[in-house]
Amino acid sequence: MFSTRNFNRSKPVLFILILFPSLLWAYQFVTGNLGVNPIEKLMDELGLMALRLIIITLMITTLSNIKSLKSIVVLRRMIGLFAFYYVCLHFSTYIVLDHFLDMQFIIQDIIKRPFITFGFISFLFLIPLASTSTNNMIKRLGFKLWKKIHYLIYPVAILASMHFYVLVRADKTEPVIYMGIIILLLLHRIFKRLTRPQLAQ
Amino acid sequence: MKILGSEITPYKTYLNRRKFIKGSLASTMLATVTTSAFANHDSDLSIYTKNLNENDKLNSYEEITTYNNFYEFGTHKKHPHLNSGNFKPRPWTIKIDGLVKKPQTFDLEKILSNVTIEDRVYRLRCVEAWSMVIPWQGFQLSELIKMAEPLSSAKYVQFVTVFRPEEMPGQQKRTIIWPYREGLRMDEAMNPLTILATGLYGHEMPNQNGAPIRLVVPWKYGFKSIKSIVEIRFLDTQPETSWETLAPWEYGFYANVNPNVNHPRWSQGTERRIGEFKRRETLMFNGYEEEVAHLYKDLDLTKFY
Numbered sequence: 001m002f003s004t005r006n007f008n009r010s011k012p013v014l015f016i017l018i019l020f021p022s023l024l025w026a027y028q029f030v031t032g033n034l035g036v037n038p039i040e041k042l043m044d045e046l047g048l049m050a051l052r053l054i055i056i057t058l059m060i061t062t063l064s065n066i067k068s069l070k071s072i073v074v075l076r077r078m079i080g081l082f083a084f085y086y087v088c089l090h091f092s093t094y095i096v097l098d099h100f101l102d103m104q105f106i107i108q109d110i111i112k113r114p115f116i117t118f119g120f121i122s123f124l125f126l127i128p129l130a131s132t133s134t135n136n137m138i139k140r141l142g143f144k145l146w147k148k149i150h151y152l153i154y155p156v157a158i159l160a161s162m163h164f165y166v167l168v169r170a171d172k173t174e175p176v177i178y179m180g181i182i183i184l185l186l187l188h189r190i191f192k193r194l195t196r197p198q199l200a201q
Numbered sequence: 202m203k204i205l206g207s208e209i210t211p212y213k214t215y216l217n218r219r220k221f222i223k224g225s226l227a228s229t230m231l232a233t234v235t236t237s238a239f240a241n242h243d244s245d246l247s248i249y250t251k252n253l254n255e256n257d258k259l260n261s262y263e264e265i266t267t268y269n270n271f272y273e274f275g276t277h278k279k280h281p282h283l284n285s286g287n288f289k290p291r292p293w294t295i296k297i298d299g300l301v302k303k304p305q306t307f308d309l310e311k312i313l314s315n316v317t318i319e320d321r322v323y324r325l326r327c328v329e330a331w332s333m334v335i336p337w338q339g340f341q342l343s344e345l346i347k348m349a350e351p352l353s354s355a356k357y358v359q360f361v362t363v364f365r366p367e368e369m370p371g372q373q374k375r376t377i378i379w380p381y382r383e384g385l386r387m388d389e390a391m392n393p394l395t396i397l398a399t400g401l402y403g404h405e406m407p408n409q410n411g412a413p414i415r416l417v418v419p420w421k422y423g424f425k426s427i428k429s430i431v432e433i434r435f436l437d438t439q440p441e442t443s444w445e446t447l448a449p450w451e452y453g454f455y456a457n458v459n460p461n462v463n464h465p466r467w468s469q470g471t472e473r474r475i476g477e478f479k480r481r482e483t484l485m486f487n488g489y490e491e492e493v494a495h496l497y498k499d500l501d502l503t504k505f506y
């Protein structure tokens with residue numbers, strides 16, 4: 001049985017572990033150690049990290065159904081906010097480093113290219129999620145409304161995995177694995193609702 | 202525009218130069234053990250730089266040989282460099298068949314003894330919107346076509362990459378339908394810009410770049426420049442090509458570099474030159490408009506992309 005305290009104690013370590021890749025990539029970028037196309041590499045790494053963190057937040061909710069892991073839910077907010085942090089870095093790399101703030105070009109890119117459209121909408125949906133991730137906000141909005149807002153994580157996850165799927169040219173194994181995990185996690189939630197209708201009311 | 206190698210190197214001189222470079226590599230390595238194995242190329246850059254456009258700078262040997270799309274060795278850019286060590290590019294033969302006087306199989310050495318190896322510095326523009334400037338050594342495809350003696354009914358040329366899953370780990374997975382196939386219209390194949398390259402930077406073609414012999418069609422997206430060719434077929438109908446078969450809405454048979462025709466994944470208006478920070482504008486036909494635009498004057502390039 002893991003207690004809330006166990007998980008809370010692990011937070012500082014997790015914080016550093018999840019933050020570390022971004023610092024490493026920034027350092028490698030500045031020192032020219034990200035390969036011959038560093039902007040592409042940076043964007044890919046940040047995006048992949050963000051997608052993985054989004055999937056982990058979904059997993060945490062599922063894992064918390066297991067009795068002994070119930071308290072794992074206390075880690076969800078931090079990891080969710082880190083997902084947003086990596087999405088922001090990913091998006092700003094695209095805007096600033098990749099396209100040098102050429103807004104006309106970027107807007108065209110977002111409209112015309114489905115995979116960028118998916119990624120951009122996913123980013124937009126994450127903004128209300130991240131900005132309501134405080135205890136105070138839960139109180140102000142009321143738990144029901146807050147929860148409704150946070151259902152946005154489902155379209156966020158689906159769009160983010162589609163963003164990756166469409167981007168890959170030939171070997172789609174990795175994006176398919178992520179999509180599969182997301183679908184399984186969502187199916188589990190639907191199943192739970194259907195088998196316990198009294199909780200849905 | 203300075204595009205063609207102005208200095209034509211006879212095959213013998215070419216071989217000697219290679220020996221010289223190998224020698225200088227050895228001495229560099231003796232002098233400083235810590236120097237990267239690529240450093241020796243810096244000494245003979247002048248051979249190539251005089252064939253450059255004023256806005257272009259040669260990419261380094263390291264950039265050209267560690268960042269490759271060659272799915273036969275894996276789908277990541279670093280895979281061809283990391284996974285191509287077991288590939289054996291010699292001995293090598295090329296099978297010539299289809300609409301030719303006499304189907305036959307040529308030994309690569311025999312082909313090389315009948316052609317003139319030249320330096321060609323070309324821009325390479327990938328469909329993924331990045332580009333490089335590469336000093337190739339090779340010969341005009343038209344020379345081999347003359348040796349092959351195609352019939353007048355031959356309108357297209359198809360190329361096939363070697364299939365050796367035991368040496369090319371990427372082929373063990375069906376990411377695309379192996380073997381890789383490409384094709385050109387006969388007039389494109391005969392254009393003086395189109396070469397079969399056998400080396401770069403004065404070295405034998407590295408495995409990851411398509412050893413021992415590959416196509417280079419500088420006005421088309423990189424995927425047209427098929428690597429490690431074992432078969433050349435002459436046909437009267439437009440051949441199937443690998444990427445077009447896989448995703449016809451994305452890749453066409455022509456695949457000419459064209460900033461005005463959009464691709465669903467990448468804007469083709471700009472590109473990142475490897476080694477540069479800011480993107481640059483993509484040029485029509487990758488800057489070879491003067492040499493090749495006439496080939497397409499009756500073609501709607503938005504339809505035949």
